[in-house]
Amino acid sequence: MPSEPTSHWVLLALSRYEAPLLRYATAIVGSAQAADVVQDTFLRLCNQDQAAVEPHLRAWLFTVCRNRALDVRRDKRHVESVAEVDEIMPDNHPGPSEALERREAMRRVLGALDTLPERQREAVLLKFSGDLSYQEIAEVLGTSVSNVGFLLHTALRALREHVEKKDRETERRSR
Amino acid sequence: MTLSNDDPRLLSYVLGELDEAESREIEAAIDANPEIRAELDALRMTAEMLREGLAERAPKELPAIQRKVLEEATREAEKPKVAPVRRRFLRPTLLAAAAAALVAISLGVMQQRRQTEVAKEQALPDFGTPEPQPKEKKKSTAPPPKDDTKIDEATRREALKMLQEERARQGSEVAARIPKPRRLSARSKPRADENPFIYTTSIARASFPLDVDTASYSLVARYFQEAGRRPPSSLVRVDELVNAFPYEDPDPVGDAAIAARAEVDTAPWNHSNRLVRLALKTAPVDPSIRPQANLVFVIDESQGFAKDPDKLPLLQAALRRLVSRLDDRDRLTLIAYGGASDEPHLPPTPGDDKPRLLTAIDKFAPSGAGGSGGSMERAFKEAQAHFVAGGVNRVFLATDDHFAADPEQGRLTALIREKAAAGISLSTLGFGPMDGPVGQTLKALAEEGKGSFAQITSPDAARRELVDVALGARTPIARDVRVEVDFAPGYVRSFRLIGNEDRTGPEREFLDAWKGPVDLYAGQAVTALYELEPRPDDSGGSEAPPVPYLLTLRVHYNDASGQTQEIEVPLRDEWRREVSTDFYFAAAVAGFGLLLRDSPYKGNLTLADVVTMARKNLGADPGGHRARFVNLLELVEFTPGVAAMQAAPKKPPRRKGSLCPPGDSLCSDL
Incomplete structure (x- = not known):
């Protein structure tokens, strides 16, 4: 086989981490600028020494992506919040009410993300959009593994409480 | 525990x-x-x-353009660290061009206004033959090849052949379902004959259309992929095939809105002739700058439109998304088309009043009452009332294939034209299939309204057309763009514009064969191909110019600030040619078109030549379009009746003698 363009290690990394990084960046800067942030991340990767980066590639990518995304967000006057109104295309084929309820709950959970303290929110995004391990999250956020566990635990509890509170409010209103 | x-x-x-x-x-x-x-x-x-x-x-993957940048960056990183060969770029005057011509200059000249240096050509590696992955339809007899499964090449080809023969057996009804598109005003009747060679002694200045279409390519592909047969040659439009592919020409540099490029090499189908590729490319879309938006949506309110999940619900989803990007400087208005009252469903509302906007979008529903017919007038009135100078002022008409135009269409057209001149454009959005006359009507309306027509069949399309396009990606970055190609009679005996047969009738003047100058938008590209017949060496003797100078491509346009700009790209015929993969890929596509049309100019070209040329010149192929073309070619090979394409070449017709003005002895002597 002649050398294919996709054989380059950066392109391999791209195919593996493109989607998680886009998810992560979207949550921080919005979908419009996420692609720029991710592109930048990989452009920086191009200038790295493969041997040095590869052992902790995922943590490296997310660290760079995070810094870049936070830069972009700082520059932006108006932050496109994660809870951007109905960014999610509504279901064209509404299923049983269960599915609808679940979607509604999902929307609330995502909406509640913005109410979390910054560190917790970051940990949640790295975990659930990037699927990083505790160890990797600890590396990116510069903290300890046990602290990551604590941040996530607290964050998820808060998210659930937030959603339940909303549930009660709607119930009260509908009465 | x-x-x-x-x-x-x-x-x-x-x-x-x-x-x-x-x-x-x-x-x-x-x-x-x-x-x-x-x-x-x-x-x-x-x-x-x-x-x-x-x-x-979140998007699942990077947009093609950004992926391309990365692919280039990795190539760059892999390259041995040798000083790259710098190309020389010429100053935009003939004088300078002539002076510079004495220096050794490579051929693919890319030039911008007032600049002498441009990104160097990528030395693209030969990617060889990719593993073809034919797209199989549901009734496939061939196992779908995957990256990780190894399938014996012979088995695969055999299966593909059976599949294509099976399609051909069932194909006649399928073929009947493939639309035969009618052409719009800018085109004459489709012609099966080809543009002739024209003597430069008769006409030395030509032009080519910039409002390119790509419809022919998908039709041609459908004939092979669905009906298993060769498309009628009147459907094959070489210019549309060529422009259906993205090319990797460099972006404009600096403030320039347009980049122009000219390349030449031997014509693959006739080795004594030259093939010239002329390409224009506008600056890419910049998402960070967007003008203020004043948008009016006129929405079909029939039951059929509302009930189909791919119509109104899709539109609403996209509108919601649009609203999330609006801010206090923007205005949004919603009007029911053919609604019971002329009152807008949502009066012009600032973009930061999100609750109100979203409620109005969600509440949009058919009233069932008879229409009053004044919706479009009302829409333009509202757009006028909130006109923003320098912003996007646009009326959108969203409907489906049951759209019934106003009985007084003449009046409507006049209104649209008048408003377009006043800066309010009209774009039309066709939801669902748009193959019939309604699609043509909507397209025509959008043309009158200086907006765009888009067929919306997927959320992706809805998002692109309603969010990205509505928010100003479609503001022209170059207005009144004109191109002139001046051939040098000293070196070029005759020339022929490839494709565009329905726009350049042989009797018509080349310069105004289509509607005047056009506006170009960010992210657009146009490729035109000319075949040139060089003047034999001995004809001019010592009078021949010292440099094999073929032509000058000139592009005039008005930039965003209204200033007139001019780009000039001279093209010389060097002995050592450096030509991009874009050139050969475009040549392969054009050659394919010539074969399908059974063109008298196809020379001794065969389908195998086309396949080889396309495979060798995939380039970076960010969207995978070129690889899909190669797959299509493979199907073509197995399509019954294509063998005729390999028949012995016909004798090309005689040159258009009538173009020699009477009394021009030099011309008629040739």
Whole structure:
């Protein structure tokens, strides 16, 4: 086989981490600028020494992506919040009410993300959009593994409480 | 062990972060305590919702253009560190061009206004033959090849052949379903004959259309992929095939809105002739700058439109998305088309009043009452009332194939034209299939309204057309663009514009064969191909110019500030040619078109030549379009009746003698 363009290690990394990084960046800067942030991340990767980066590639990518995304967000006057109104295309084929309820709950959970303290929110995004391990999250956020566990635990509890509170409010209103 | 509901280890367990011993502990606790189980379920559920929700709003992959940048960057990083060969770029005057011509200059000249240096050509490696992956339809007899499964090449080709023959057997009805598009005003009747060679002694200045279309390519592909047969040659438009592919020409540099490029090499189908590729490319879309938007949506309010999930619901979803990007400087108006009253469903509302906008979007529903017919007038009135100078002022008409135009269409057209001149454009959005006359009507209306027509069949299309386009990506970055190609009679005996047969009738003047100058938008590209017949060496003797100078491409346009700009790209015929993969790929596509049309100019070209040329010149191929073309070619090979394409070449027709003005002895002598 002649050398294919996709054989380059950066392109391999791209195919593996493109989607998680886009998810992560979207949550921080919005979908419009996420692609720029991710592109930048990989452009920086191009200038790295493969041997040095590869052992902790995922943590490296997310660290760079995070810094870049936070830069972009700082520059932006108006932050496109994660809870951007109905960014999610509504279901064209509404299923049983269960599915609808679940979607509604999902929307609330995502909406509640913005109410979390910054560190917790970051940990949640790295975990659930990037699927990083505790160890990797600890590396990116510069903290300890046990602290990551604590941040996530607290964050998820808060998210659930937030959603339940909303549930009660709607119930009260509908009465 | 006792485990509280509030133990952080529960989450760690759900996320697979615990080691084996710890996991066992948790599992024991689950059995002992149903509350723990409930807690774990709730945690799993939340985790799943977060994963899914975060994934849903994010794009799955980088846009092609950004991927391309990365691919280039990796190539760059891999290159041995040798000083790259710098190309020389010429100053935009003939004088300078002539002076510079004495220096050794490579051929693919890319030039911008007032600049002498441009990104160097990528030395593209030969990517060889990619593993073809034909797209199979549902009734495929061939196993779908995948990256990781190795299929014997001979078996695969055999299966493909059977598949294509099977399609051909069932194909006649399928072929009947493929639309035969009618052409719009800018085109004359489709012609099966080809543009002739024209003597430069008769006409030395030509032009080519910039409002390119790509419809022919998908039709041609459908004939092969669905009906298993060769398309009628009147459907094959070489210019549309060539422009259906993205090319990797460099972007404009600096403030320039347009970049122009000219390349030449031997014509693959006739080795004594030259093939010239002329390409124009506008600057890419810049998402960070967007003008103020004043948008009026006129929405079909029939039951059929509202009930189809791919119509009104899709539009509403896209509008919601659009609203999330509007701010206080923008205005949005909604009007029901053919509604019972002329009152807008949503009067012009500032973009930061999101609750109101979203409610209005969600509440849009058919009234069932008869229409009053004044919706479009009303729409333009509202757009006028909130006109923003320098912004996007646009009326959108969203409808489907049941759209019934106003009975007084003449009046409507006049109104649209008048408003377009005043800066309010009209774009039309056709939801669902748009193959019939309604699609043509909507397209015609959008042309009158200086907007765009888009067929919306998927959320992606809805998002692109309603969010990206509506928010100003479609403001022209170059207005009144004109191109002139001045051939040098000293070196070029005759020339022929490839394709565009329905726009350049042989009797018509080349310069105004289509509607005047056009506006170009960010992210657009146009490729035109000319075949040139060089003047034999001995004809001019010592009078021949010292440089084999073929032509000058000139582009005039008005930039965003209204200033007139001019780009000039001279093209010389060097002995050593450096030509991009874009050139050869375009040549392969054009050659394919000539074969399908059974053109008298196809020379001794065969389908195998086309396949080889296309395969060798895939380039970076960011969207995979070129690879799909190669796959299509493979199907073509197995399509019954294509063997005729390999028949012995016909004799090309005689040159258009009538173009020699009477009394021009030099011309008629040739």
